[in-house]
Amino acid sequence: MFGLKSDWSLELPERYFTLEDYEGGVARWCPGCGDLAVLTAVQKILRDEQQPPEKTVCVSGIGCSSRFPHYMHTYGFHGLHGRALPVACGVKSRRPDLDVWVATGDGDCCSIGAGHWIHATRYNMDMVVMLFDNAVYGLTKKQTSPTSPRGLKTNTHPMGSWLPPLDPLCAMLGFTNVSFVAQTVDWNPVHLHATLREAHKHRGMSFVRILQRCPTYTAAVFEELQRDPSRLLLLKGDDNVAVDPAVMKIFPNQAEHDPSDIGAARALAETGSQGEKVPVGILFRDASRPCYEDFTMQGLGISAEDKLAGLKRELDKFAV
Amino acid sequence: MQAIPVLPQSGAADDAARKLALQEARRFHLGDPKLRSGAEPGSHGLQALGEDPLPALLHPFRDPELVRGCFPAFVPAVPAGPQAGCTSLSSLLAESCPQSARVLTDNLRRAERIARRLCAERGAECDAAEVLRDAGAALREELGLRAEQSEQLAADWTAMCAVIPAGRFVALDAATPLRFMLTAVQVATDARREAFHARIVKLRDGLRELIAVERAKDPASRSAEALRGSMGTAGAALLDPAALASVIGAHRGSKLLDPGRRARLEQAAAALDGYLGRERSAPRLIVLRGSAGPNAVALAAETGVQVVDDAAGVAAAARRFDQEAASCAALFRAVRLAELEIAGRYDPERHDAWLEALDWEGFEKDELHLVPRIAVVERADELVGARLAELIRVLTSGRPVQVIAVVEPGTNPLGATEGALSAFRFELGSLGVGLREVFVQQSTPARMQHLLRGFVQALEGTRAALHVVATGTTEARATSGGPWLRAGAAIESRAHPLFRYDPEAGDTWARRISFDGNPAAIEDWPAEELACRDAEGLERALALRFTFADYALLEPSLRGEFRAVPPHLDGFDGALLPVDEYLALAPADAAGRVPYVWVATRDGQLHRVAVSRRLISACRDRLAWWHTLQELAGLRSDYVREAVDRVRQEADTALRAQRDELQREHEQELARAREEAVAAALDGLARSLLELGPGLSIGAVAAPVRTPAAARPTESAAKVAPAAEVAAAPAPAGEAVAESDAFEEAWIDTPLCTSCNDCRNINPTLFVYDENKQARIADPRAGTYLQLVQAAEKCPARCIHPGLPLNRGEPNLDELMARAAPFNQ
Amino acid sequence: MTGDTGTPVAAPLEAGTAVRLGELIVEIVSDSGEGAQKAGQALGAISAKMGNGVWTVEIIPAEIKPPARSRAGASGIRVRIGSGPMTNMGDEAGLVVALNEQVLYGRIEQRAYRPGTVVLLESKWKDDQQELIRRQYTEAVADFRARGLVVRELPLEEACLGVTSDPRVGKNMFVLGMLCRVCGRALEKAKEEVAFVFGRKGQDVIERNHRLLEAGFHFAEENVPERFEVPPAPRTTDLIVTNGNQAVGLGVMAAGMELVAMYPITPATSASHYLSGAIQKVGGVVHQAEDEIAAIGFAIGASYAGKTACTITSGPGLALKTEFVGLAVMAEVPLVIVVVQRGGPSTGLPTKVEQGDLLASLFGEPGDTPKIVMAASTLEECLLFPVTARRLAEAFRTPVIVLTDANLATGVAPFPRPQVTPDWFAPPVDQSAWDPAVEPFAWDPTTGISPRPIPGQRGGEYVLTGLAHTRRSKVAYDPDSNQRGCEARSAKLRALQSTLRPPEVYGDASGELLIVGWGSTRGAIEEAVDRARAEGLSVSSLHLRFLSPLEPGLGEIFARFAKVMTIEINYSDEPDAPAVTDENRRRAQLATLLRATTLVDIDCWSNVYGQPLQPRQIYAEIGRRLERGGN
Secondary structure (H helix, E strand, C coil), X not given: CCCCCCCHHHCCCCCCCCHHHHECCCCCCCCCCCHHHHHHHHHHHHHHCCCCHHHEEEEECCCCHHHHHHHECCEXXXXXXXXXXHHHHHHHHHCXXXXXXXXXXXXXXXXXXXXXXXXXXXXXXXXXXXXXXXXXXXXXXXXXXXXXXXXXXXXXXXXXXXXXXXXXXXXXXXXXXXXXXXXXXXXXXXXXXXXXXXXXXXXXXXXXXXXXXXXXXXXXXXXXXXXXXXHEEEEECCCCCCCCHHHHCCCCCEXXXXXXXXXXXXXXXXXXXXXXXXXXXXXXXXXXXCCCHHHHCCCCCCCHHHHHHHHHHHHHHHEC | CCCCCECCCCCCCCHHHHHHHHHHHHHHHHCCHHHHHCCCCCCCCXXXXXXXXXXXXXXXXXXXXXXXCCCCEEEECCCCCCCCCCEEHHHHHHHHCCCCCHHHHHCXXXXXXXXXXXXXXXXCEEEHHHHHHHHHHHHHHHHCCXXXXXHHHHHHHHHHHHCCCCEEEECCCCCHHHHHHXXXXXXXXXXXXXXXXXXXXXXXXXXXXXXXXXXCCCHHHHCHHHHHHHCHHHHHHHECHHHHHHHHCCCCCECCCCHHHHHHHHHHHHHHHHHHHHCCCCCCEEEEECCCCCCCHHHHCCCCEEEEECCCCHHHHHHHHHHHHXXXXXXXXXHHHHHHHXXXXXXXXXXXXXXXXXXXXXXXXXXXXXXXXXXXXXXXXXXXXXXXXXXXXXXXXXXXXEEEEEECCCCCCCHHXXXXXXXXXXXXXXXXXXXXXXXXXXXXHHHHHHHHHHHHHHHHCCCCEEEEEECCCCCCCCCCCHHHHHHHHHHHCCCCCCEEECHHHCCCHHHHEECCCCCCCCCXXXXXXXXXXXXXXXXXXEEEECCHHHHHCCCHHHHHHEEECCHHHCCCCCCEEEHHHHHHCCHHHHCCCEEEEEEECCCCEEEEEEECHHHHHHHHHHHHHHHHHHHHCCCCCHHHHHHHHHHHHHHHHHHHHHHHHHHHHHHHHHHHHHHHHXXXXXXXXXXXXXXXXXXXXXXXXXXXXXXXXXXXXXXXXHHHCCHHHHHCCCCCHHHHHHHHHCCCCCEECHHHCCCCCHHHHHCCCCEEECCCCCEEECCHHHCCHHHHHHHHHHCCCCCEECCCCCCCCCCCHHHHHHHHHHHHC | CCCCCCCCCCCCCCCCCXXXXXXXXXXXXXXXXXXXXXXHHHHHHHHHHCCCEEEEEEECCCCCCCCCCCCCCCEEEEEEEECCCCCCCCCCCCEEEECCHHHHHHHHHCCCCCCCCEEEEECHHHHCCCHHHHHHHHHHHHHXXXXXXXXXXXCHHHHHXXXXXXXXXXXXXXXXXXXXXXXXXXXXXXXXXXXXXXXXXXXXHHHHHHHHHHHHHHHHHHHCCCCEECCCCCCCCCEEXXXXXXXXXXXXXXXXXXXXXXXXXXXXXXXXHHHHHHHHXXXXXXXXXXCHHHHHHHHHHHHHCCCCEEEEECHHHHHHHHHHHHHHHHHCXXXXXXXXXXXXXXXXXXXXXXXXXXXXXXHCCCCCCCCEEEECCCHHHHHHHHHHHHHHHHHHCCEEEEEEEHHHHHCEEEEECCCCCHHHCCCCXXXXXXXXXXXXXXXXXXXXXXXXXXXXXXCXXXXXXXXXXXXXXXXXXXXXXXXXXXXXXXXXXXXXXXXECCCCEECCCCEEEEEEEEHHHHHHHHHHHHHHHHCCCCEEEEEECEEECECCCHHHHHCCEEEXXXXXXXXXXXXXXXXXXXXXXXXXXXXXXXXXXHCXXXXXXXXXXXXXXXXXXXXXXXXXXXXXXXX
């Protein structure tokens, strides 16, 4: 009878990848920089999912964290300040087969690239956007960033920054077609890894704000958060980031949160933006939002004959 | 309309004459050779059957031209909907006729009669549109309406025809099952072929893409000529392609395919292209007509159908299938290769041999369905005669061959050799079911939806199928009524019950057997009322059951099994019994009685007709098989009835037991409540005596009270502290030093490591990364205590715990230990 | 082309005979929204189908809804009909239909007419209820006549009333019928065209417009004494009729591009409008980005991922894209950038003609950013250049700018239908394994060309960067790497130049004066050169399509002429303006470029009135130069 002889389902992946397969040289961030933890977390996720390095593209703008692609042994695009998102969307638009990761900083994303940020959210293309938020311009040596806390003394505001900081989570949760918003901290590798893994699983633009220590310029900003976990609020629940119970114990404050509730998400972000109960975990997730690549990939793989026939029909319309 | 049949005049006769007549009838029934052999009437009133006898129930449908059966049937060119769009002429007209068309609706039956006549004139098959066009014209002529109304009628007729899709009208003849087989093949295959076509195109394009990428690396595609072609006409005028060719140079970078793979891709693309070139002309149905198969001229004219006359019939089917499958295998090889190549997973080492060996047994279900369907059509008596061994071989070989056995339920398959009355004992359908893994259906084109569904179901599966089909057309000498009525009678009389046996439906009888479509499926025989008049002309209604004996009347060679009994035997001594009642009696009760059926002759006269015992045995045989089928289909089961009784009994017992148990528990509960009330009162008393809070029970009084001095574990310790620490019992604060002595070895809280490299920059042999790129201490002797302390101080995650120095000789140990202390907590 | 423009001077007096002309320029001007453009396009199409050469250009007011009866609100269309091919909008019109007298002033200011131009003027204003309007009208008619225009006052709206109840909607078809009669166009062909244009709107609409056509035709028979005839020349090839932006759109598709990323900007947008409705049929998509920067970034992303992409913009958009153009040059990402130039600087004259973006295209980015720049000079080149550009962008791994302008973008004329083959399309994306020994910037020492790994190619993983980098694409701050990288990118232009054919001189290969042009001025320049040469003047012209690298052999060609000058539509100081000296004079852009590269003392003549150059103006300038040269 049919089927008895075939073994087509016995296909095994041709290659097996280890962490080294994703490592692109020694990272040259400052000692103690939080970026290193994110780099490792991403490499681990790719390893866990056995994603071929050549099918992965890391796109970044300019800034300390935008060096990220250089430390990955994948394809990378280290472009212009603020412009990572349009490039990443362009990559995805006609190559849905590629796994796209975007590394962007608080200056890159929330300041010079803020316009693209809003629209990339609206396009909601399937990629992970990691906002490395260290609340300062590091690469250009300590200028105020849009997320710098009020009063932070920088080279552009030596008496302390004047205005309250922009909160990226509040902003994201106000953008049209937002589909995934999460927050994590670089100094908890377990939660960081679990959050990014959830982001990678999500189809659509997964935005993860990573509170990231800059030991050189803003050590004080994060030290308090790191030392006093009661400042954080761990979001938990069936549909939230699942971490080991031992890790959960580190967080004295925990709250059940249903990520499908955007109203609750906004309330959490708002409280967090006041510096209290900074939420970590998934604030919002809606997999049903439309993805722009479903539209931009139309006609992919059309044959040359069909192309020619289509073109001839177009020319016919202009024939005399 | 046929005249309403008339009941016989109950003749006046004395009891003696009646006795004699009864005796004669009994003798006939029991098989008195003298009475059987002579065609002449008996001496005491037993008579021949009269002119053109029919079972009474069939009398109103004596004239085939006036029977509104489902033939001619409409078969659309492109099957649509769950019924494939096949329908009777009557329903076709009724469903398509515009509601508002008054004259047309009033004359729709007239139109139908005209169309039937036209179909009959045009033979087995005719184009539906043409017939309808001519019928419309004929109808208008026949009605002779005023011009205006006639035009309206023409317009309505055209509107009606417009909603009828292209198709053919098909008469019921021996080739009709093949026509429906083609429709079923269309239903089961067309969508698959289209999907397959799309898949092939996609794969072909995918291969072409790979080949195009490869060609772009060829020196030829970097030649002046190729560049001229690719730059557009303006580019070729402004640039010198030869110069450009030398500038661009040879291909670099991406690797060339190895020549073997490129050749494979090109061959596969060519194979797929070849298929796309010839798929339209490839047959989808190949009919092998055995030596006794029906004529199938009309079918042979259809596209995608090949009719082959092959005397070897069923024996040739397997050969033919293997041939077709072999040529499909070449294509499927290319498809599989293309799929693997496009995914970049083809490994010649592994896959070459598999592809080489691919034959029909390795086909996937969808692939198997793309092999042209092989249908063999043959008379059943031929199949169970000389070809029986071949039939069984084909059916059990696993090849999905459709065998259509055309059967006459009354006489064949064994009629030719065994005589009419033994023939029915051989059940071809039962034989098929006995082969277990073969799809079997027993059906008839007279129930076209049943037949079609069976065909489609068989074609959707992947097994050999045996279709035992009664067409009503092959009886030796046709009586009145026409094939549709005869085939229908075979169903009604249980001569040819409808059933399907599908091994793919499950592995129990109930799942495998389908019994739908049978009339009065839970009864022994279907009941029907017959309107008639008595001798005085008053309208009466006879409640009749249609039995196998009625069906036997349609078979001329069985006429000898019937004799009309004189009217005066009616009611005498309870001696005459309708066959169905007779069969229901216990043998002892039946003794001495004569079973009869009602027969109508051409002149509309009804007669009671005595039935021979031999025929009654045949009836019993049919009924027993019917009961078996009912049971297999789950309609009746003695097991079930017994089981139900047993379960009911058990349930009653259990219920009673439960009730008793509940009662007992209730009583115990009451007793306990009383005891507890007493205990609670005592407890309250004790509590107030000992001055305890209300939250503690008496039992808790003895437990040690928790002290606030109990060690508060650090964050990290709570999570992944070494076993030693976790196990350490809480100790009084004064013993803290002794406790830290307990883990003097340095360790790292690895899951908290953020991979920052700081420790590894201090000493990469002391600190190493694990497979998750998180730090652990490889060998505490590989570095100094100073390095451990420095690393702990530097670590942003504060997850390095230096412990106590291993080498007590290291300088400045006191200071270092003091620095280490905060990281050891 | 004949030397005579054949512009009619006055009507023949004998009724029934027509004046035979080599060409005729017709205008219809009105307030916007009166359907003048539809009537003119139909007239052009009818003429093209009759075998005439045609150039059609729309007259567009800058505002979307300008006030009625205003000079700035002149809206309409110019149709130049000739026996041979027409390559530009020509000089002054010979015949104009004006639906009010004020809009005619708008055109007179733009030097569209001359004495003898026949004006068919709507006369209803003569009896308008407002005194002001009646006076304006009467004064204007007198003024027109004083300027030498031949004015025919016609009650057009009233005549329409006989056929339609709403003449405001139907008048344009009435005018078309009238023009068919006056210009010798076949009424049957007009009916076919109308049926084609209104085909979707149903038989009723077609029939109503047919009635209007016929009424206009008969009205002209009785009321307009002029009749002209422009006999068609036989044609041998299949033709298509498009404007320059549609041609660009067709070219983008003919190049097999899969992605067009754009942001709305005049006058480039209509190319994207056309593509948005057509490109799906050839497997592509148009992305309307959130801004000009994102548009090019999106296209670069797609191109980096191996898909051919382009972006289409105009001057202000190009300014915004500069940063990404620099990145594409630095990181060697193939990309086609179509720039439909408009008036500048800044937002300038959005709807008007200028060739002001040449130097910005070449040198707009900080640092050294060698890239390929091409300029289309005809509608046909608008279609064909994207195909060439795509191929060169990939071959040389660099952005290619294709310049067109508002003149080409809005001009409509027939040209040969391209014989597209699948070889024009980009090949599929290479996903085969990459040889890791070949670096992502393995620059060929001579040509600077390097092979490009594409995401998905195993073994080719690299990080593209806009920072100075090594052949391995590793960020490098050492002086040597930067020098090597710049050399390699520069070498690509040299290599490309070595493959370019030397440009052909139009006219004699040597002589008194050589006019050098680029872009859309070609038709007008060559027409003027023809006219001057017919009069015995020693003038030739040269038209450049490649501006970066420049076409080879220019110095040698220039040496054969006594004088070399460029004619361009961008700003230059008048040589005799106050305080202008040879040293401080700012010259036109191509002149500046050519002087710098060839060290030849190249003069220029240019202006920025926002109008296409007329052959007559160029002809006049040739005359002046040769006179001056004679001095």
